[in-house]
Amino acid sequence: MRICRSWRSVLWGGALGESQLLVFGPGSEAVIKAHSASRLLILGGGAVDGERQIYWNFVSSSTQRIEKAKRSWKEGRFPLVSGDETERTPLPEN
Numbered sequence: 250m251r252i253c254r255s256w257r258s259v260l261w262g263g264a265l266g267e268s269q270l271l272v273f274g275p276g277s278e279a280v281i282k283a284h285s286a287s288r289l290l291i292l293g294g295g296a297v298d299g300e301r302q303i304y305w306n307f308v309s310s311s312t313q314r315i316e317k318a319k320r321s322w323k324e325g326r327f328p329l330v331s332g333d334e335t336e337r338t339p340l341p342e343n
Contacts, residue, residue: 305341 265271273279301308307318321327322340
């Protein structure tokens with residue numbers, strides 16, 4: 250899996266644009282060619298063991314943990330983001 254930021258790569262003859270995500274299946278082999286200075290993120294590991302709940306920036310296999318994280322965010326129990334200590338992003342309501 251990778252996220253592409255501000256560069257174009259060639260993959261099997263096609264281009265992947267900025268901020269696109271590509272997921273490779275098990276056993277896949279990838280050749281990445283960047284045409285300019287680039288940054289990419291490669292993640293790997295075993296398959297997840299079940300369904301995941303997603304709400305905003307929170308991902309968990311437990312709905313209860315998502316609800317706890319939402320309460321913790323609203324109550325300011327998460328640290329502020331480094332470099333942005335003056336403002337906390339509000340939790341989306343929907």
